[in-house]
Every structure is written in C-alpha cells, then in structure tokens.
Amino acid sequence: MKTRKIERTRLVPHTVDGETEMVLDREVIEVPAPPRDWDQVVRTAVTIGAVVLVTASLTWTTASIGDLLSAVTIAVVAYAAAVAFDASWIMCMGVEWLLRYDPERAQVARRAGRWALAVSMGAVFAHGYLIADTWVIGAVGAVVSALAKGGWSMAMRVHARPLDPRTQQWVQKRRAAVDGQLAMIPIRRELQRGQALVDAERRSLDAAEESGSADPEASGVPESVPEDPQPNVSTLHPGRVTTQEAVRNAWDAGIRDPEAVLRTVRNATGKPVPQSSVDRYLRALKVAG
Template sequence: MKTRPTTQLVPHTVDGKTRMIPINVDAPAPPRDWDHLVLNGVTGIAAVVLTASVVWSTASIGDLLGRAVIEPAAYGAAVVFDLAWIACMAVEWLARHDEERAALPRRAGNIALAVAMLAIGAHGKVSGFWEVGIVGALVSGLAKGLWTVVLRHQTPPLDERTRAWIQGELADAGASLALIPVRRQLQRAQAQVDAERAALGQGTDCGSADPDRPDESADDPDADVRAIRPGVVNTKDAVRIAWDSGIREDEVAVRYVAHVTGKAPSPDTVARYMRLLRKVAG
C-alpha cells in the first residue's frame, strides 16, 4: 500500500498540562483520481484551442480591417470579435443554475460567434483564398463548441424543484441587495430634510425649533422628531451627510451631527472632517 507523509495533531502532557502537538506520520495515500486528471487535461486542451482561435481570428480580421484603417485600430477592433462571444460564454457559465438567465448570454454568444466567423470568411474571400476563410472560421466554431462541451460537463444536473428552490434563494438575496441603495437614497433624502431644519433652526432669532411652540428651546432634543435614530451613524458619516445636504459652516455641521448621532461631537473633529471635504471638493 502506498503511503505519503502527513502531519497529525496528538495530545502530549507535560507537568499535568496537555497540548495538541503536530507529529509526522505516514498515512495511506488515496488512489489517483483519473477522472479529475482527464478533466484537467481536457480543460487545458480547450484553453489552448481558445488561445489559438483568438490569435487566428485577430490576425485574420485585423488584416481585413487594416485595408481601411491603421493597423493598431484594426487589430484592436479585431480582438473584440472573439472577446464578445467568450464573455457571453462566461456569463452563461455563471448563470448555469438558472436556465432562463443563461438563455440570453447563450443567444448573444452564438450571434457574436456567427459575426466573427463571417468576418473571417470575408477576409478569406477578399484575400482570394476562400478555402482558408472557411477553415479559419471553423476554428472559432470548434473553440466555442469545445468549451461548451467542457462547461456543460461540469454543470451539475438539477431537477426542476431544486432549480426552483435555488431561484427562490437567489431572489431573496437579490431583494436584500436591492434594498441597500433604496435605504441609502431614503436616508440621504431624510438627511437633506434634517439638514434644512437644522440650518433654519440655527438662523432663527427667537431660538425656537417650532413656531407653534415658542416656549421650547432650540436645543431641546425633543424639538424635532428625526427619522435617523441616534447612534445609527457615527460622526464622520453624519458630517458627510451634512456636506452632501449643502451644509458648509462648521457650527451648523456640529449642531446637525449632535442631532443625528444623539451626542455632542467634538467641534475640532467636525472641523477636521469639514476641511477634508473642502479639500476634496477643490
């Protein structure tokens, strides 16, 4: 039986204290996974074929376009033909668990491949070697076909119920991600309202936060009901929100940060953040 050196943790006690220490032992070696080796070999062959396809199509289409434009622009545009269907094939692989989402990149990849093959065939016709154009176009078709076989082989088969379950999980995760920018937008909108109230409260002569209640002080924490709960944002975030809302005076920013965070900030800290924002704004 074949063995291989490995490390195991074993208990070792010294002076009544036990620790797990590593020791070197010979463990039985697992049998060689020929299926995995063959799959790696096929993937390597597909990568070589794909590289050859990109080189050939770029040279062929670049020479075709070079008859009308300068060579750097011609070859730069030529590489797009193969990169387009390669990118679509990659997106199709990423959406392999959702057949509906994978259908669009699959169709787009086939269209991009057909366009690239037509361009290669056109180069052969223009050059006077239509046979070379046909064979060269088949190189791109074989490359995409080989990669399609490899990727389909690595895609695990799923029944309809499992696919539906996965789509439901992805939908829940997508809804959570979609709510993030929505919450940020709502927070920015509410922050603008709060900043406007703070600015108006700073500029009033009567010192009242509510004209219907002139006996209340503007410094009363209950003077305004704010949607942003104290403690939700820190001083730096509150200064950024105040800046985005149009506040440029340090004193007004200090007042706004105190309302939003629920505690009086350091005026020096607020002033430092404001200076950084002014420097960035130029």
C-alpha cells in the same frame, strides 16, 4: 497497497528540572494513499484543452481581422478592434456559466454568444476570401472560432450540475429573496442620503426662522445709538447684568424717560441694546406697577 507519508503533530508533556510544559511533538506516519481520481484528471484536462482552444481562437481571430482592418486604419487600432470579435462571445460564455443555475437568464447570454460567434466567423471568412481569393481558406479559418466555442461548451457541460425542476424553483425563490435584500442596500443608502438632505434643509430653515423672530438684541445691531450720551449716567457693572435687570435697576432708580433708560441699560450691560427691547420691558414694568 500504496501509501503516503504525512506529518502529524500533537501536544505532549515535557519535563525539565522538575517543570512540566506541554510541547508539540511531530512524527511522520504512513497512511494508505487514495486511488487516483481519473474522472477529475480527465475533467481538468478537458478544461485546460478548452482554455487552449479559446486562446488559440482569440489569437487567430485577432490576427486575421486585424490584418483585414489594417487596410483602412493604422495597425494598432485595427488589432485592438479585432480583439472585440472573439472577446464578445467569450464574455457571453462566461456570463452563461455564471447564470448556469438560472436557465432563463442564461438563455439570453447563450443567444448573444451565438450571434457574436457568427459575426466573428464571418469576419475571418472575409479575410481569408479576400487574401487568398478562395472560399476554402476563409471557411477553414472561420471554423477555428466554432471549434473553440464547441470545446468550451463541452467543458461547461462537464462541470455543470443540472437541477431537477423542484430544486430549480427552490433555488429561484431563495435567490429572489437574497437578491431583494441586496437590492435594498443601495436603495436604503439613497433614501438615507435624501432624508439627511431634507433634515439639514429643515434645520436650516428653522434656524433662519428663529433668528428672524428672536429678540432684536440677539442680532447685535442697535436700532439707534446716541452719539452723545449723558456723562452723568452711572455705569451699573457692565457685562454683569441682563437687559431686563438693567431696565428694572433704572426703573427702581426713578428713571422713566425711555432714552435715558436706554443709555443706562447700554452702560450697564455693555451691549448695544435696541430701543424696542427697553420699551418692551418698560411697558411690562408700567403694567406691573
């Protein structure tokens, strides 16, 4: 029986000068070696062979079609365009593999891959026929892509895990539920961005309405500022009283003329209070008095 060596570690107590600590102890042991998995070996070999075939086909098709197209354009552009012929059906096979558990969607990729393969084979055949003036060379060159696609199809069948009808339905239902949740992620982001814009617009409009309907003194623009205020009006602590307090102080001082009250209030508050605010407070004092 074949064996193989493995390293095993475990914690063991170790004492030095009466102090004990748990340390790692390493030892190499031999365990029975499992038999070689020849199925996996063959599966890996088939996969590697399919990759080699696809690489050879891509190289051959690019060289053939690039040489054909270089007759009408520069070589760099011709060979770059030639890559698209085999790359198209290779990409379709990759999509088919990703959708292997969704037969309906995989069928679309399978059909597209066949059409792309036919176009690629036709272009390679045209190159061989025009260069060698014989259809045999063109046909042999075109078969390279077909062999590569066939090899990759066989590799996909080796790795495939077919599902029974009931399990397939179960998978489709679970995938639909998860796909719905994933689809809602960008939708929610879009809705949140839109709602944020609506909220910002609403706040902006509300702020504009409030500023338009607020007391005119909030704007800082006086209705009328006299150029020559009376020098005998005393200042009532500038900046320390509100407009309403300043109007009441002037009223209590016996000042009844609106313009005189306005000058007194402006001196008391230190702000360019508009006449309308003073008149409003005076009207309230007259009603109360």
